[in-house]
Amino acid sequence: MIQGVQSIAFDQAPYLEKGASVVGKKEGEGPLGDLFDLVEPQDLFGEDTWEAAEGAMQKEACKLVLKKAGLKPQEVRYLFGGDLLRQGTATSQGVEDFQIPMFGLYGACSTSGEALALAAMSVAAGYGCHMLAVTSSHFGSAEKEFRFPLGYASQRPLSAHWTVTGSGAFLVGTRKCHVKITGVTVGKIVDYGLKDSQNMGACMAPAACDTILRNLQDFGRRPEDYNRIITGDLGYIGQSILFDLAREKGCDIREMHMDCGMTIFDQNLQDTHSGGSGCGCAAVTLAAYILPKLESGEWKRILFVPTGALLSTVIYNEGATVPGIAHAIVLEHED
Amino acid sequence: MIQGVQSIAFDQAPYLEKGASVVGKKEGEGPLGDLFDLVEPQDLFGEDTWEAAEGAMQKEACKLVLKKAGLKPQEVRYLFGGDLLRQGTATSQGVEDFQIPMFGLYGACSTSGEALALAAMSVAAGYGCHMLAVTSSHFGSAEKEFRFPLGYASQRPLSAHWTVTGSGAFLVGTRKCHVKITGVTVGKIVDYGLKDSQNMGACMAPAACDTILRNLQDFGRRPEDYNRIITGDLGYIGQSILFDLAREKGCDIREMHMDCGMTIFDQNLQDTHSGGSGCGCAAVTLAAYILPKLESGEWKRILFVPTGALLSTVIYNEGATVPGIAHAIVLEHED
Numbered sequence: 196m197i198q199g200v201q202s203i204a205f206d207q208a209p210y211l212e213k214g215a216s217v218v219g220k221k222e223g224e225g226p227l228g229d230l231f232d233l234v235e236p237q238d239l240f241g242e243d244t245w246e247a248a249e250g251a252m253q254k255e256a257c258k259l260v261l262k263k264a265g266l267k268p269q270e271v272r273y274l275f276g277g278d279l280l281r282q283g284t285a286t287s288q289g290v291e292d293f294q295i296p297m298f299g300l301y302g303a304c305s306t307s308g309e310a311l312a313l314a315a316m317s318v319a320a321g322y323g324c325h326m327l328a329v330t331s332s333h334f335g336s337a338e339k340e341f342r343f344p345l346g347y348a349s350q351r352p353l354s355a356h357w358t359v360t361g362s363g364a365f366l367v368g369t370r371k372c373h374v375k376i377t378g379v380t381v382g383k384i385v386d387y388g389l390k391d392s393q394n395m396g397a398c399m400a401p402a403a404c405d406t407i408l409r410n411l412q413d414f415g416r417r418p419e420d421y422n423r424i425i426t427g428d429l430g431y432i433g434q435s436i437l438f439d440l441a442r443e444k445g446c447d448i449r450e451m452h453m454d455c456g457m458t459i460f461d462q463n464l465q466d467t468h469s470g471g472s473g474c475g476c477a478a479v480t481l482a483a484y485i486l487p488k489l490e491s492g493e494w495k496r497i498l499f500v501p502t503g504a505l506l507s508t509v510i511y512n513e514g515a516t517v518p519g520i521a522h523a524i525v526l527e528h529e530d
Numbered sequence: 531m532i533q534g535v536q537s538i539a540f541d542q543a544p545y546l547e548k549g550a551s552v553v554g555k556k557e558g559e560g561p562l563g564d565l566f567d568l569v570e571p572q573d574l575f576g577e578d579t580w581e582a583a584e585g586a587m588q589k590e591a592c593k594l595v596l597k598k599a600g601l602k603p604q605e606v607r608y609l610f611g612g613d614l615l616r617q618g619t620a621t622s623q624g625v626e627d628f629q630i631p632m633f634g635l636y637g638a639c640s641t642s643g644e645a646l647a648l649a650a651m652s653v654a655a656g657y658g659c660h661m662l663a664v665t666s667s668h669f670g671s672a673e674k675e676f677r678f679p680l681g682y683a684s685q686r687p688l689s690a691h692w693t694v695t696g697s698g699a700f701l702v703g704t705r706k707c708h709v710k711i712t713g714v715t716v717g718k719i720v721d722y723g724l725k726d727s728q729n730m731g732a733c734m735a736p737a738a739c740d741t742i743l744r745n746l747q748d749f750g751r752r753p754e755d756y757n758r759i760i761t762g763d764l765g766y767i768g769q770s771i772l773f774d775l776a777r778e779k780g781c782d783i784r785e786m787h788m789d790c791g792m793t794i795f796d797q798n799l800q801d802t803h804s805g806g807s808g809c810g811c812a813a814v815t816l817a818a819y820i821l822p823k824l825e826s827g828e829w830k831r832i833l834f835v836p837t838g839a840l841l842s843t844v845i846y847n848e849g850a851t852v853p854g855i856a857h858a859i860v861l862e863h864e865d
Binding site for chain 2: 281340
């Protein structure tokens with residue numbers, strides 16, 4: 196069951212039973228627009244504040260995934276959830292009504308990987324038949340939390356990301372379907388000493404590289420054993436750094452690499468600079484774009500690697516570095 | 531293994547191998563002062579900021595517990611950690627150097643329960659022989675994060691808590707010792723609609739009651755089956771509400787109840803109003819005061835119930851309620 200230094204290979208692999216995605220207007224206008232379960236034209240989602248809007252989005256994603264699976268909240272044993280806001284309030288506000296026993300998580304934009312890992316570990320251990328993993332991010336709440344309120348109309352450097360307004364929810368369980376979670380690689384904090392919160396791709400690329408190479412080593416695989424190696428939100432700059440770092444270690448992943456942040460927006464038409472980011476970015480791309488390809492068998496095995504930058508405005512202003520973390524989930528098609 | 535509605539009873543109960551506690555000056559002057567592993571007279575712990583001080587404290591607690599157990603960081607499979615700060619930066623700064631694959635958590639002051647639960651679940655599932663669970667809080671960083679910077683010298687109402695400056699670290703594993711974790715009850719969010727962030731005892735008491743009663747029901751136990759039922763930081767006001775709520779449900783826990791927030795400070799001599807609080811409060815009290823009593827067999831079985839108030843200043847200022855959450859850990863003596 197223990198696999199190598201940081202990984203777990205599940206003897207009884209749990210299934211990724213269902214996924215659901217809820218996004219905002221801009222995401223709906225992007226290349227994946229038609230694939231999302233729900234595109235809400237009003238980014239406030241009927242609420243008064245960005246924070247409440249993000250909570251409402253999580254709630255909607257959970258409702259949708261439960262409906263798809265035909266499950267009631269009380270049939271879900273535990274919930275693993277998180278977001279980018281201080282004290283994870285989008286999650287606590289969003290999931291409160293379901294009354295599912297819950298574990299609050301924080302792994303920045305890697306949280307969807309963290310939640311899926313813990314949900315899979317709990318199902319595989321026999322702690323319950325269905326677990327819910329949910330994460331979200333919102334452009335309005337994230338800009339307020341990490342940069343400047345939208346009303347300031349601050350100019351963004353080209354290295355900056357555009358936080359995805361979106362929430363992805365997933366049911367992990369024992370009910371047979373076409374996608375299973377066969378393994379996880381839990382990430383370490385990797386710190387190259389970077390301090391630029393407007394260039395998070397560079398801050399996260401070393402962690403992505405570390406976790407991907409560790410996964411390959413722990414499982415004795417080569418990059419081509421995966422149809423795709425999919426990072427969360429490295430963006431254009433982070434991707435090029437990841438390629439360089441991996442090549443330095445003798446590993447070429449250019450052919451099978453995909454980044455959710457580069458996939459969700461059209462860089463030229465949507466003015467999103469380095470690409471999409473946020474806890475919601477990897478989650479909604481997984482639910483809307485990646486899962487169907489695994490379900491159909493177009494992809495047989497992929498490595499899903501959400502990446503996070505561990506910063507806060509407080510320690511950023513105090514001069515701290517921005518380290519990264521990435522968790523990897525091995526997803527496989529089953530006939 | 532699944533026990534009742536929200537609980538797990540471990541077939542192979544993992545051991546709580548070692549605990550370590552690091553605290554500040556005021557905690558050192560309190561009733562438990564002599565029991566802590568390290569009392570640092572300078573609350574900045576040699577750093578320049580409160581945030582870095584809290585990180586340094588976590589690092590010290592981890593170092594101490596590893597030393598007690600004679601383990602190197604690379605012998606620890608996974609780390610589960612959290613704190614109260616936005617984006618959990620005390621933890622990411624504190625544990626980075628150990629390079630242990632990690633899961634970042636947020637459960638407000640219930641995080642020590644959340645971390646111990648996940649560590650125990652992971653050991654019992656065979657995902658590794660040793661897991662590290664660490665949490666912290668710091669009076670200076672918490673006042674800045676949730677209320678006002680210390681320099682403002684704001685007056686505190688009598689219902690307010692005093693955030694404990696402290697970090698507790700625990701090794702959970704398969705190595706036989708005198709304390710084992712036989713079960714956990716994962717808490718739900720409980721919201722009675724309270725909005726007073728200066729009366730967190732009242733906000734958290736309903737969650738504590740819910741989790742304690744659920745634990746008793748799930749395990750088919752009566753309160754007297756525990757030598758102590760120990761909440762994290764309800765304080766004097768929260769305790770009296772907990773007693774009332776439990777009595778309404780036909781359950782009297784007055785005789786065996788203890789609260790870490792009421793134990794760590796001397797209310798009269800130390801001017802701490804409703805009592806101590808914070809992720810560090812329950813953790814250091816467990817390490818310094820509770821564990822030795824379980825090790826010696828003075829207590830045979832206790833229920834450890836850290837309690838958290840899920841607020842942030844942002845949603846507080848937007849008028850949101852302050853719901854609570856509590857996770858329960860069953861700790862038993864083994865000869």
